[in-house]
Amino acid sequence: MASKIALTVEPRGKPIRGLPKEIMIDLDNSGEELHSIIAKSSGCSVHRLRITKGSDRSAVPNTKDVTIDDIGLRNSSVIHVKDLGPQIAWRTVFIIEYLGPLLIPALFLFPLRPLLYFNYDKPLPDPSDTQLLVCALLTIHFLKREYETIFVHRFSNATMPIRNIFRNSAHYWALAGFNIAYWVFRPNSAAASATPNTALVYGGVALFVFSQLANLNAHFILRDLRRPGTTERGIPSGFGFNLVTCPNYMFEILAWLGVFLVSQLNLSVLLFALVGGVQMWSWAWKKEKRYRKDFGEKYKKKRTVLLAYIC
Known part of the structure; x- marks a missing residue:
C-alpha cells in the first residue's frame, strides 16, 4: 500500500489565490500528478505553475516518469509554488x-x-x-x-x-x-x-x-x-x-x-x-x-x- 505524506505548500513570489497550505500525496504519485493536484486546488492552470523543492530550490518536473519518492520529497517537506503568469x-x-x-x-x-x-x-x-x-x-x-x-x-x-x-x-x-x-x-x-x-x-x-x-x-x-x-x-x-x-x-x-x-x-x-x-x-x-x-x-x-x- 502506498505511503501518504503531507507536503507544506508555500507561494513563491506573488500570492496565489486558493493555494492550499498543505496537501496529502502518495510517494508513488508522479510529478505530473503533484502539479495536477496543486492546479486543481488553487484553480490555476497547470502550465502557469513552477514547483520547486524548498530544500534546494530544484524544480519538481511536471512528468509522469518520476515519482514523489524519486524527487526526494518526504513527510513535512516544503515545496514552493510560483505563478508564471499568462501562458501561450x-x-x-x-x-x-x-x-x-x-x-x-x-x-x-x-x-x-x-x-x-x-x-x-x-x-x-x-x-x-x-x-x-x-x-x-x-x-x-x-x-x-x-x-x-x-x-x-x-x-x-x-x-x-x-x-x-x-x-x-x-x-x-x-x-x-x-x-x-x-x-x-x-x-x-x-x-x-x-x-x-x-x-x-x-x-x-x-x-x-x-x-x-x-x-x-x-x-x-x-x-x-x-x-x-x-x-x-x-x-x-x-x-x-x-x-x-x-x-x-x-x-x-x-x-x-x-x-x-x-x-x-x-x-x-x-x-x-x-x-x-x-x-x-x-x-x-x-x-x-x-x-x-x-x-x-x-x-x-x-x-x-x-x-x-x-x-
Missing part, C-alpha cells in the same frame, strides 16, 4: 515568430516598395531577377519553418510566458524581416543589378537547397527520438550528428550563407546569420553538456557543437 503555447509562439519574415519580404518588394524607397528617382525600377530570387528563398525558408512547427516539432515545454513573445518575435521580424528586406530590395543594392555575379547566385542557391534539405532531415531525426507526449530523448545519430552536437543549427547557418551569396554579399543577411549563430552556439553547448550528463559514457563527446571543425 510554444507552437503558437513559433508560428507568430516566423509569420513576420514570411510576409515582410514580399510586402517590401511589391506593395510597399514606393513608400519605402520614396527618396529614389521615379519611376522606381522593377525588382531585379536576383531580388525576386532572394524573396523566393526567404519565403521558402520560413514556409518550411512554419511546416516544421505545425507538423514536425515536438516541444518539451507546452507553454511559455506570453510576455516573452514580443522579445522572441523581435529577432525574426526586425532582423530577418525588416532588416534584410529593406537593404537587399533597395533600387541601388548589389542585388538590384541586371548583371549579378552568377557564381554567387548559383553557388548560393546550391548551398541553400542542400542545407534546407539537410536541416529538415536533422529535424526529423530529432523528432523521432522523442515519443509523442513525452520529454524523453535518445542519443541522436545520422547525417551531421557525427560531426557536431546540433547539425540542424549548422545547416541553418549554411542556408543563410547561401542567401548571403545570392544577395550579392549583402551585409544585412550576414548580420542576421551572425546574431542567430551566436545564440545557436550557446544553445548547442548547453545541449552538449546535457547529453554528456544524461547519457554518460554512452555518448560520444563532440569537440565542435555548431560548425564542424570550427566551433
Whole structure:
C-alpha cells in the first residue's frame, strides 16, 4: 500500500489565490500528478505553475516518469509554488515568430516598395531577377519553418510566458524581416543589378537547397527520438550528428550563407546569420553538456557543437 505524506505548500513570489497550505500525496504519485493536484486546488492552470523543492530550490518536473519518492520529497517537506503568469503555447509562439519574415519580404518588394524607397528617382525600377530570387528563398525558408512547427516539432515545454513573445518575435521580424528586406530590395543594392555575379547566385542557391534539405532531415531525426507526449530523448545519430552536437543549427547557418551569396554579399543577411549563430552556439553547448550528463559514457563527446571543425 502506498505511503501518504503531507507536503507544506508555500507561494513563491506573488500570492496565489486558493493555494492550499498543505496537501496529502502518495510517494508513488508522479510529478505530473503533484502539479495536477496543486492546479486543481488553487484553480490555476497547470502550465502557469513552477514547483520547486524548498530544500534546494530544484524544480519538481511536471512528468509522469518520476515519482514523489524519486524527487526526494518526504513527510513535512516544503515545496514552493510560483505563478508564471499568462501562458501561450510554444507552437503558437513559433508560428507568430516566423509569420513576420514570411510576409515582410514580399510586402517590401511589391506593395510597399514606393513608400519605402520614396527618396529614389521615379519611376522606381522593377525588382531585379536576383531580388525576386532572394524573396523566393526567404519565403521558402520560413514556409518550411512554419511546416516544421505545425507538423514536425515536438516541444518539451507546452507553454511559455506570453510576455516573452514580443522579445522572441523581435529577432525574426526586425532582423530577418525588416532588416534584410529593406537593404537587399533597395533600387541601388548589389542585388538590384541586371548583371549579378552568377557564381554567387548559383553557388548560393546550391548551398541553400542542400542545407534546407539537410536541416529538415536533422529535424526529423530529432523528432523521432522523442515519443509523442513525452520529454524523453535518445542519443541522436545520422547525417551531421557525427560531426557536431546540433547539425540542424549548422545547416541553418549554411542556408543563410547561401542567401548571403545570392544577395550579392549583402551585409544585412550576414548580420542576421551572425546574431542567430551566436545564440545557436550557446544553445548547442548547453545541449552538449546535457547529453554528456544524461547519457554518460554512452555518448560520444563532440569537440565542435555548431560548425564542424570550427566551433
